[in-house]
Amino acid sequence: MRVQTEEWRRFIPGVRMYKGKKTCFYNGEKLWDEENRENLIYDEEELHSWEVIIVLPGVEVIPVGTFSGCENLKTVIMSDSVRRIENCAFEKCKSLAFVKLSRHVEYIRGWAFHFCESLTSIFIPPSCREIGDKAFQGCKKLIILHVPQHTQLGKNVIADTALIKASFFQTDDDGEYITREEVNDWIKSHHDDNQFSLHRACSTFNPLDEVIFDIVKRQGLKAFNKTDSIGVTPSQYLSNNSYSEIKEQKIIKRYILHMMGEII
Incomplete structure (x- = not known):
């Protein structure tokens, strides 16, 4: 019987230890029922144990709420087949510190990374057409955000982040801002000098x-x-x-x- 190599095993869906970390190799299945508000495959305890998520080739959409509340999740690496990240897909992943987006992602919907409190940086590829409302709100440590000029930004995308706090814009008690277009222009242009x-x-x-x-x-x-x-x-x-x-x-x-x- 041929021995499976680590490289080959990377493309097998499921959850297992990989390089010493509990890793979910995600193949696009629906994990969360938004209508009934319940987990479909893994229970809450299992979801909380994941440290790494690797989105496998062929996955084009990460559905609504798929990894929401995975509190021990630290790393997300997406294959370049992913084109859409739906609402709240990674919401409240409080330990998430590193995200490598698909090079072909087109849409990051609202609240996608809402309250990922450990996330310090995110680089948006040129393929991205739109980032929805409050996509990164509550990412308190987020200070580095690269966004292409043509990407449309929703409301309060960086509310309650280190980035908005380091700017000259006024915010309310929730870190939200009312000067939407001015902030969105600043996000893309504060290095133009x-x-x-x-x-x-x-x-x-x-x-x-x-x-x-x-x-x-x-x-x-x-x-x-x-x-x-x-x-x-x-x-x-x-x-x-x-x-x-x-x-x-x-x-x-x-x-x-x-x-x-x-x-x-």
Whole structure:
């Protein structure tokens, strides 16, 4: 009998230990009955035990409330087949700290990541057409959010987050804001100033090695540690970017060799 490899086992649906963590390999089945407000396959205790969710290839939609309340969930990795994340799909996943979205996701519906209190960063791919109302409301630690210019944003997408608190916009006691269009424009443009060119290059969906290197050549290595208007450095953007394979240390090494060549 042929031995199953870890790589092959990744594509088998179900729940099992994977790399030392309780992992759900999700194949698109309906886990939550929204009408009757009940779990369909796994009980609440089982759902609370999951640490990682890997959405398998072929899944196009994550239905309403599918992983809502998975309190121990820390990591979500989606295959690039996912195109829609429905309402409240990951609501109240309080330990969720890392999300890699599908490169082809088109819609993130309202309250999709509502009150994911440990989430610090999210990078939205260019394929995304729309993010619904309050999609990231209550993500109290969320400070890094990259959104393409063409993506439509709903109401209070970043209400009660570190990002809105670091801005100059006024909010009410629930962290909600009434200047919807102004905030949504600011989310997409707060790096437009030339002094934040390295921040912009490091926080894009697909950062380019040559672009980053050219900026560092002009601004020097200290630019990696310069904070922007919300207190985040280019180093933080680059290290949190789930789609980037660029390593800051390689850029630094290349810069040093470049400078040594000029000196010699």
